[in-house]
Structure formats: structure tokens, C-alpha cells
Amino acid sequence: MKTADRADLREEVERQEERIDELEETIKQLASEAGVGPMTQCFRCDHGRLVMQDGFLECTKCGYRTGL
Numbered sequence: 001m002k003t004a005d006r007a008d009l010r011e012e013v014e015r016q017e018e019r020i021d022e023l024e025e026t027i028k029q030l031a032s033e034a035g036v037g038p039m040t041q042c043f044r045c046d047h048g049r050l051v052m053q054d055g056f057l058e059c060t061k062c063g064y065r066t067g068l
């Protein structure tokens with residue numbers, strides 16, 4: 001691989017990382033504005049999603065609730 005190619009590659013990687021950082025920031029902002037945390041899969045029923053509800057994580061399907 002030529003040096004120029006490698007520099008291009010690194011630049012590309014850095015660009016992608018910046019984009020991911022921006023996306024993460026956007027998600028965090030949206031989550032805090034909407035009052036919900038990042039959704040995670042329910043570990044009890046495996047179908048629902050856990051969303052932040054009054055300081056608890058609550059499953060949208062089975063109603064499972066857990067404190068943080």
C-alpha cells in the first residue's frame with residue numbers, strides 16, 4: 001500500500017469517527033429532550049424495549065420495571 005493511500009484511509013476513518021461522535025451526540029440530545037434514555041432490549045421478555053419512565057427502566061411489552 002502506498003503512503004498516500006494510507007493517509008487517505010486514515011482521513012476517511014477520522015471522518016467516520018467524527019460522524020459517529022456527532023450521531024451519538026444527536027441521540028443523547030434527542031433522548032434527553034424526549035425524556036427517554038437510549039432504548040435497550042428487555043432482558044426478561046426479549047421482545048419489548050426498555051424505556052426510561054420516572055427514573056425506572058420499563059419494558060413496553062411485559063411491563064417489567066427496574067430501577068437504575
Ligand SMILES: [Zn+2]
Pocket residue numbers: 042043044045046047048049059060061062063064
Ligand atoms: Zn419485557
